[in-house]
Structures are given as structure tokens and as C-alpha cells.
Amino acid sequence: MSKPRLLADENIPRTAIVTLREKGYDVVSVWELSPGISDEEVVELAIKERRIIVTFDKDFGRIARLNPNLNPNTTGVILLRIPPLNPIYVAERILSVLERIENPYGKLIIVKKGAIKTITLHQ
Template identity: 45%
Template structure:
């Protein structure tokens, strides 16, 4: 899967995805401080799913009607990074299967899915 991870994505999640064979661009490495609009545009141009903890992406695609390939909003809560990674790993099969063309909100309990316009 081609992914653009926002700079607020934990490094351990980025590393895990890369080790699993996914093509991951991490904003913290290639464009720290880039605007959400710029990241959304880059992801769309390269057919990448955005992985983020930033609520603003929902605003961009649903209120401002900017185009996205797919967005995964991580709302996972954990006391340690190891717990966070375990939660992410548990939901990854559902995320991977459904992310294209959708806005997914991933919490500790479930994945909510909404079609992108």
C-alpha cells in the first residue's frame, strides 16, 4: 500500500509499516511543517492514503471538498508507544482492506468508515 504518514504519526508505526513492505512517505522526513492541504495534494497526486492524527483532514475533505485518495484518522489512546503499536497492528487488516476512497476513524474500540465524495 502507498501511504503518506503525517508528521504526527508515531515513528514506530511508520517503521512497522515499512517493515511490512508498504511504501511509506513520512512528512517528518520529507517535508516537516508542510500544510495539510499540501500533504493532501501530494497524496492524491501519488495515489497515497494519508495516515494522521490531525482532525483537520476531515474538515478539508468534507467541508472544503478537497480530493483525497483515502484518509485514516488515528484516534488511538495508549499509555505507551508499545501499546499504541499493538492497537494499530490489531486494526491494520481492516484499515488496509477498506482505506481506498474512504475516511476511516480508528479508535481503540472500532473503525468507523465514511465514503469520500
């Protein structure tokens, strides 16, 4: 399977995004495309471009579970619930999730300091 396409929310550090790109991931960033857009617009963009949302924003956990438009084949959410100690740490945690979870599409993946929880969306 090819690497998932990612959409980094505005709260993801630029250095983390650059690191993911250096590892071969197709990452676009909200701050590059359209800073200040609403969470709903972020979701619409992710659906349109078939990207996994990567964010620290807890609201996306709720949105992922409640939004019936999140097609399991087109998008998902990686919700980071870790301390943003430094951008390299953030990038390493994201990379570890992407290496462990074979197909992140259609999932809400909650990343905590010592655990990763996966919730399948809208079956």
C-alpha cells in the same frame, strides 16, 4: 489487491512508520519529505502520489469530507482517534485497519479505541 501506499503525517511516530515498512507497506513520511508543510500541501502530495493519509490531526477529517479533489481512486484518510500510548500500539492499530478494510481509497476511516468507522467520500 496490492497494499495501499501510505503518507504518514508529521504526528505519526517514526517507530510506527518503520514497523509499517517492515510489514511491506510503502510509507513516506511528511517529516522525511517536507517537514512543516500545510495540511493542504499534505493533501496535494497524497493526491499526486496516490497515497492514503495517516494522521492524528482531526482537521483531515474535515478536509476529507469537504475537498472535492480527493478522488476516490487516488487517496483517503485514516484518522487515528486513539491515545498515542506508544509507537508499536499505533502501528498495530494502523495494521489492523489495513487488514480489515479491503480498499481504503476514497474513504475516511476513523479509528477509535474500540471501533473503526468508515465514511465513503465523494461518490
